[in-house]
Amino acid sequence: MVTLTIDNRPVTVPEGTTILDAAKTVDIHIPTLCYLREINEVAACRVCAVEVEGVDKLAAACNTQVEGGMVVRTNTQRVRLARKTNVELILSQHVDHCVTCVRSGNCSLQALSKAMNIQEVPFRNEATERPWDKTLPILRDSSKCIKCLRCVSVCERVQSLGVWEVTGSGAHTTVRIKGGLRMNEANCALCGQCVSHCPVGALRERDDTELVFEALCDPTKEVVFQVAPAVRAQGKFVVVQTAPAVRAAWGESLGLSQDKATEKRLAAAIRAMGVKHVFDTTFSADLTILEESSEFIERFTHSETGKLPMFTSCCPGWVRFLRTEYPELAGNLSTAKSPQQMFGAIAKSYYAKLLGLPVARLVVASNKNDVLTDFITTGTYDRRRDFAKTISPSMDILVSSNLERLLYYMSDGDCELVASLMADLGEKGFYQVPEELLAKIQEVFACGRADDDATRAEIASTWNKLGALIDPHTAVAKSVLDAVPADGTVRVCLSTASPYKFSSDVLAALGQDTSGMSGFACMDALEKATGTTAPAQLSVLRDLPVLHKDVCDRAKMGAFVESSCARVFL
Helix, strand or coil: CEEEEECCEEEEECCCCEHHHHHHCCCCCCCCCCCECCCECCCCCCCCEEEECCCCCCEECCCCECCCCCEEECCCHHHHHHHHHHHHHHHCCCCCCHHHCCCCCCCHHHHHHHHCCCCCCCCCCCCCCCCCCCCCCEEECHHHCCCCCHHHHHHHHHCCCCCEEEECCHHHCEEEEHHHCCHHHCCCCCCCHHHHHCCCCCEEECCCHHHHHHHHCCCCCEEEECCCCCCCCCCCEEEEEECHHHHHHHHHHCCCCCCCCCHHHHHHHHHHCCCCCCEECHHHHHHHHHHHHHHHHHHHHCCCCCCCCCECCCCHHHHHHHHHHCHHHHHHECCCCCHHHHHHHHHHCHHHHHCCCCCCCEEEEECCCCHHHHHHHHCEEECCCCCCCCCCHHHCCCCCCHHHHHHHHHCCCCHHHHHHHHHHHHHHCEEECCHHHHHHHHHHEEEEECCHHHHHHHHHHHHHHHCCCCCHHHHHHHHHHHHCCCCCCCCCCCCCCCHHHHHHHHHHHCCCCCCCCCHHHHHHHHHHHHCCCCCHHHHHHHHCCCCCCCCCCHHHHHHHHHHHHHHHHC
16 A cells, blocks of 8 residues: 555555555545546646656646655646646637537536636637548547547557557647548548547547438428437438437436436427338347348358358447457358347338328249249238249248238237247248238239349340449349339339349349359459449458358258357357
8 A cells, every 4th residue: 555645635545556546545636537447547748747746747647647645736836837837738629619518517627627717718710620521420620629639548448449540740730540541541440439439529429410300391201210320311211219218318418317217208309300201120129030040040050151150230339349359250240130229221212102102012032942922812821832942032031021020010920829820820821811811912922933034134135235233132022023014003122132142143143254253353353343342341342351161061050050140249
């Protein structure tokens, strides 16, 4: 233990304690600005300056360790003047747009200025604003940056990403994305830690509030919006969905207790804004769980093609983190969409029809694994069939998890019927829906199938006639849609993926020989043949090492999963 004196008060603390922490033990307040315990203790702001007897220079309390017999003074005229001058210097490089700043009323610099009675800044303002893409999810205003380095430290030491860096020196010091990249080019996971730890308004989330109100005031739009993440209201059908984090945060922001910040009150508040339909994330989270479960079963059953262990893809930030930091594990991500993305697809199609929007019919497209086409045609869902590997692999399923929810809606919420059908599927491998239910389904849904030959023909035809390069999944959809007799209704085909994910199959469909060519060679050849450009996210993969070369027999799958998990997590 070490004994010292702070402001004439004896203090005993463990060896290695900083002056700042020692002062806290006896309720002596030392102001800080850049300090984050065990994260950012760089004394960049010098606001925590104190006098140490026998030392000429003022010491930074945040990173100066105590010594036995040390005498510290935290409130002398010299200390107060130094702190005030340091804050004034910081203010000289910080624009004072406090009224319009997102941090107004919750700004550490604002609070310090008030506490130090700073009413004017004696130094010339030299704040510099540098260009920043305002469409990015995280916005930066360099004219407000105080160079505290919190963002740099939290990104490096907490998130282990190191997205930010410091360049220049003195008055020309600045913080930027490492290497001068744009945020969408860096390995940023969009976690928001830099935003939450910025003590001023230099970093903030993009605010799309005005877009939402524009949508609410537009009589041509049906508003159903999503609260988190940030809402971007586009088109005629706008979605708002409440997530668990939002349900907790909104009450805190309004000072409401947990018993008052209920989901019903949140929904009522949103409805009062003019929103007609409010959904909980659990509405589509169930779909994500079902899809990921179905995909895991498929991967487990077909071990020769499926990578295990399988990771969830629910969080876009997590997906981005894995793909940038551990690209060798990208193939282990589930291909299922996040709950927000799934809800978007539901809202734009089936739910839009339920709302009464002018959606005539929805067309379900199948490849050779045509279990859904058979079901919509006959009313019998039968998974007892051969499984085919096709050039549209995301459609290679025998069990459709989304169908259970459709049955619920089409049967007017008959839970007993749906449960009975699902039990039959599990026990017998098939079920038959009642005729009246089949008739209702057929009123809403048309269907069709396209085998690999038809898929290839559609890829070639679409390119030759329209100059549009499409992937095999989109080709299946367009082939089926084109086969539906035209009735004058505007028809929409939803494109699903980049054709460059399937370079070999798309190139072959265009009539080129791909024998002996690697995937990247096919990608290069496709670019040359069509004059299009492969997505950068795919192109960069060619320079990464191949790390997964394991092969195992189906009978040894269980042991392989266990050993794979051990390699990853232990």
